[in-house]
Amino acid sequence: MKKIGIIGVGEYLPKKVLSNADLEKMVDTSDEWITTRTGIKKRRIALPEEASSDLATNAAKDALKNSGLKAQDLELIIVATITPDMQFPSTACIVQAKLGAKKAVCFDISAACAGFVYAIITAQQFIARGAYKNALVIGSEVLSTVTDWKDRNTCVLFGDGAGAAVLAEVRSGGILSTYLGSDGSLAELLMVPAGGSRTPASHKTIDKRLHYIKMQGNEVFKLAVKIMADAAQSALKQAGLECADIDLVIPHQANIRIIMAMAKRLGLPSSKIYLNIEEYGNMSSASTAAALCGAVKRNRIKKGDIVLLDAFGAGLVWGACLIKW
Numbered sequence: 552m553k554k555i556g557i558i559g560v561g562e563y564l565p566k567k568v569l570s571n572a573d574l575e576k577m578v579d580t581s582d583e584w585i586t587t588r589t590g591i592k593k594r595r596i597a598l599p600e601e602a603s604s605d606l607a608t609n610a611a612k613d614a615l616k617n618s619g620l621k622a623q624d625l626e627l628i629i630v631a632t633i634t635p636d637m638q639f640p641s642t643a644c645i646v647q648a649k650l651g652a653k654k655a656v657c658f659d660i661s662a663a664c665a666g667f668v669y670a671i672i673t674a675q676q677f678i679a680r681g682a683y684k685n686a687l688v689i690g691s692e693v694l695s696t697v698t699d700w701k702d703r704n705t706c707v708l709f710g711d712g713a714g715a716a717v718l719a720e721v722r723s724g725g726i727l728s729t730y731l732g733s734d735g736s737l738a739e740l741l742m743v744p745a746g747g748s749r750t751p752a753s754h755k756t757i758d759k760r761l762h763y764i765k766m767q768g769n770e771v772f773k774l775a776v777k778i779m780a781d782a783a784q785s786a787l788k789q790a791g792l793e794c795a796d797i798d799l800v801i802p803h804q805a806n807i808r809i810i811m812a813m814a815k816r817l818g819l820p821s822s823k824i825y826l827n828i829e830e831y832g833n834m835s836s837a838s839t840a841a842a843l844c845g846a847v848k849r850n851r852i853k854k855g856d857i858v859l860l861d862a863f864g865a866g867l868v869w870g871a872c873l874i875k876w
């Protein structure tokens with residue numbers, strides 16, 4: 552069995568910071584409410600001229616530099632995003648052109664906040680069966696473009712950013728086990744209702760604000776805790792490991808209370824959980840991607856460590872991936 556691992560990570564966060572104090576001037580909310588209910592203090596907002604492919608390309612360049620590979624070496628590019636530059640072509644193709652990665656096969660994955668984990672696991676399959684030698688996997692989102700800045704229930708949660716990882720065969724360590732799940736019967740809990748073939752864009756859809764995120768936050772919250780804990784257990788079981796063997800969890804950063812409730816279920820101390828939610832909010836697919844990069848750059852992950860990526864999102868979808876670093 553080939554060992555497939557991550558040989559480089561990268562991130563890009565737009566410069567503009569939107570603080571809770573800024574949000575207090577936009578909707579009826581408070582820094583105190585947002586901090587205690589979500590753990591978020593700030594989030595980044597892309598410039599009007601920055602699209603997902605721009606954030607993705609910057610994160611990709613950072614990851615390539617760390618991996619030692621050149622763009623021309625890349626054989627596969629997968630971008631996980633729910634805020635693509637446009638309906639088509641894929642954002643991955645746009646990133647390919649920006650990088651000059653002429654040899655790469657490119658496509659996008661739509662798995663919302665679990666997109667980065669889905670994309671890592673997809674890339675692993677292609678490399679393991681010998682189809683490609685390496686892959687660039689990116690989670691990139693400009694969620695500010697689908698956030699309803701008049702809805703206090705959702706606008707305090709989201710931010711923009713990108714993270715990337717380069718995968719290839721490794722001599723030691725690598726991906727130990729993977730687990731994915733989906734439940735489309737829960738699709739209505741979290742969605743952007745208009746702009747697709749079901750409800751194409753019209754004056755009416757714009758007047759009704761149907762191009763923005765609609766969420767039943769409470770329901771998602773309850774499901775997320777159980778789903779993330781179960782996904783972690785399934786990945787551990789497959790690898791023949793126990794929770795105590797985990798050195799660091801990189802969870803999707805939706806709400807600090809979800810993350811800590813999940814950690815409690817698994818019996819994991821908070822010292823083993825990597826957080827970037829306070830700084831960046833929920834960046835969907837970019838959250839786990841940028842968190843993995845942040846953990847590596849801050850030396851929170853050492854060679855030989857057991858790292859768990861664990862995410863859930865709209866669909867509903869979820870996924871976990873255990874990696875020996």
Ligand SMILES: CC(C)(COP(=O)(O)OP(=O)(O)OC[C@H]1O[C@@H](n2cnc3c(N)ncnc32)[C@H](O)[C@@H]1OP(=O)(O)O)[C@@H](O)C(=O)NCCC(=O)NCCS
Nearest residue numbers: 579580581584664703704707768769771772805806863864
């Ligand atoms: C959205 C979320 C933070 C709301 O927290 P909550 O504790 O469930 O709060 P509730 O929805 O019960 O709302 C409590 C009250 O706060 C109010 N409220 C909601 N947003 C608010 C805000 N930004 N500022 C102040 N008050 C707010 C509500 O209107 C409600 O008031 P009411 O009791 O008078 O009706 C939480 O449910 C959550 O994080 N859910 C998961 C979301 C998620 O993960 N989404 C992405 C999945 S990838």
